[in-house]
Amino acid sequence: MSLPRWRLWRLLLIAAGTWFLVSLLFAPWLNPWAAWRMQHDRDSLVLIQQANIDMMFLREEALSYWRVHEQWPAQVSVPGVHDPAEATVRAELPAPWVLRFRFTDRFPARSGLPGTVIEQRLDPKTQHWSCQPGNPSPPTRWLPPNCQTSAPWTIVHWLTLLLGLALAVLLAAAVIWWRLRPAVATIVREPRALLSQPLQQLPRLDRQLGWLRLRGRVLGDAGVAGVRWREALRHVEAAAVQRAAQLAARIGAVDAAAPGWTLPGEVREWTLPATLPLALERLWLYLPDPALSGDALVRQLRAMPNGQDVVLVVSPSLAVEPALMAYADDPVNLCVCLDQAGQTRWLLQPAALDGLVALLARQLQATRISPYQTHGGITRPAAFFGREAVLARVLNREPGNYLLVGGRQLGKTSLMKAIERRFVDHPRVSCCYLSLRDHRLTVRLALELGLPEATGIDALVAALTERAGGRRVLLLIDETDLFLRHEAQAGYPQLAALRALSEEGRCHFMLAGFWDLYEAVTLDFASPLRNFGEVIHLGGLEDAACQALATVPMARLGVHFAEPDLPRQLVVACGRRANLVAIVCQQLLAQLQRGQRLIDAAQLHAALAAEPVFDALAGWARLSPDPLACRIDRIVVYHLASARLSTSGVRATSLTALLAVFDAAGVGVDPEQLRRALARLQLAYVIRRDDDGVQFVFAVPLFVTQFQHEEVAALLQRELQAVAGAGATG
DSSP states (O other), rough: OOOOHHHHHHHHHHHHHHHHHOOOOHHHGGGGHHHHHHHOOOOHHHHHHHHHHHHHHHHHHHHHHHHHHHSOOOOOOOOTTGGGGGOOEEOOOSTTTEEEEETTSSGGGGOOTTEEEEEEEEEETTTEEEEEEEOOOOOOGGGGGTBBSSSOOOOHHHHHHHHHHHHHHHHHHHHHHHHHHHHHHHHHHHHGGGGGGGGHHHHHHHHHHHHHHHHHHHHHTOOOOOOOOOOOHHHHHHHHHHHHHHHHHHHEEEEEOTOOOOOOEEEEEEEHHHHTTOOOEEEEEEEEOOOOOOOHEEEEEHTOOOOOEEEEEOOOOSHHHHHHHHHTOTSSOOEEOHHHHHHHHHHHHSSSSHHHHHHHHHHHHHSSSOSOOOSSSOOOGGGGGOOOHHHHHHHTTTOOEEEEOOOOTSHHHHHHHHHHHHTOOOOOOOEEEEESSSOOOHHHHHHHHTTTOOOOOHHHHHHHHHHHHSSSSEEEEEEOHHHHHHHEEEEEEEHHHHHHHTTTSSSSEEEEEEEHIIIIIIIIITTTTTTEEEEOOSSSHHHHHHHHHHHHHHHHHOOOEESSHHHHHHHHHHTTTTHHHHHHHHHHHOOOOOOOOEEEEEHHHHHHOHHHHOOOTTTOOOOOOOOHHHHOOOHHHHHHHHHHHHSSSSOOOOOHHHHHHHHHHHHOOHHHHHHHHHHHHHHHTTTEOOTTTSSSSSGGGGGGGGGGGGHHHHHHHHHHHHHHHHHHHH
16 A cells, blocks of 8 residues: 655655764765755865875875885975975874875865864785874865774764664664554554454554554544544443443433343343334344353354344454354344444444444345335334425414325325424424324323313313413324214314314314315315315325435445336336335335345336235225215226226326216216216325326326226226116115
């Protein structure tokens, strides 16, 4: 791995500085600063070159005299130099075989050479000259490379040598330590590798990084806050209960004791946060006894009673992880292993909840933790998609009355729960959700508030107002059809009371329902709900939200579509009906093999034809308590299905075409009844108007796949006969 550029420059600067100091003290002829000074002192440079030549001649004179006379001369002079004032050096012969050269005053004073001495000695045996500085010695920058000093070192020389030896020892120790500690070397080179280190090794790594004075830099480059690092270090030494609480706090889970377990170690119960994008509300956390071996730990896990809850086992050490991971990787087990490296990431990374999702998706069957909720209203925020325009209409205005009209399984309950979540802790609005099981509104509300069942609506609203603490009250009432049917038969006494409370500003309401609510709002002029509030028709989900519903939860599990067009095909086939998209995605997850992370076209085709999908499409045949109305609904659907399945190219129908069908069968039908049937089927999201707004088509293209052409023709004929028979009987 190549060094970063800034580190390379730093090493080069250190090397250059070291070379500069060492060469200045021990090899000035190699020092750039000394060489620069010499080059810019041109007078001294010319004279020193002449002096070197003169010293060469003087050595030759002395050597020649010794060879001829076999004795050392008393004096020598430079040949051709007769005026002593022109000499650059004066030769002295203080002893045999010694020439002492003293630089004259011809040299400038700034050079430091006048009066300084160089001594050269002759070895008679080898006739080789050796050089050394005399006393006083010339500046080191003017000494030739072969002129070694014999003078004792100064304190500067000794300190420099000591510093050099210390640096060499430290460098050698660092190299040895670096080779013996590859983990910390890797972390220094790649700080993000810190997040993959086992939790038990963090204290040792902390000490090593502290010795290197690299702790702060490594933590910063790895994106780890210092506070979180210190918490992780304390976590290693903490008791099991404290470690469980700290792990739970990182994901926003509620940690509680779990009595009744016989496993060696500590078992805790976690209530997972609503923000977890998986169908998992709680799990058991198991912190095993560190004394257990891997095989003993697995035996304890196998002996646990079978249940439907996930057990998250926190690895106590690296030694037990091979056996523990092998057990957790078995998809039959509802056991998940949080290994040592996973604990490090859990404690140090900011998105610990995402780490839990990835861990569960990797070790459990996808259907066990599927993020898709296929029954009931969506309760987890991460599983709710779209409806932004409707939410904005309700949330960004002053509280008012709303009538939420739509078919079953279109998301009315999910929308109301989303509204309730967004009003939690609102400073001006107190929101309360109520789902009716029957027609008794006041009884259900009294039970919700903990009041006697006989409490009247005025007293109930007063209790809501008191609980709101001065905030305005918005009451969300779901499943109102039976209540409205009973009210219509009784003359709307409670609806009138609700309208009065709303007009007084004491409470506002959102009522959700299907056909009975629609009739009370649009068809019954005596209903108190006419002009009671804004009517919101709930149909298919927005296209972008549907595609997000099909892809985002999958991506959280690490699952993706093999082709980019497949999510679009899924959404179109489901007609943007959210619950169908969720059911199909659930079927896709059920088809995945162990380790498979790509969904292909064949799997999508199989999921669209799965039995749960057709079960979700059922129920359209009985949209009204009136048998005749239901028969007319079925005639409309069978006629449209027959047109879709025929080879005539007809893909839609209209009111006039349907009247012609009745006329051709000799069956009389009230056009108003037929109009109501079309409205009811549109409200149920069985049919919709085409893009031109003239004809009717199936709202869900997948809907027609549940029929066969021959069967549809026979069913249509029988329904027409039944209507004719009922008319004749009547």
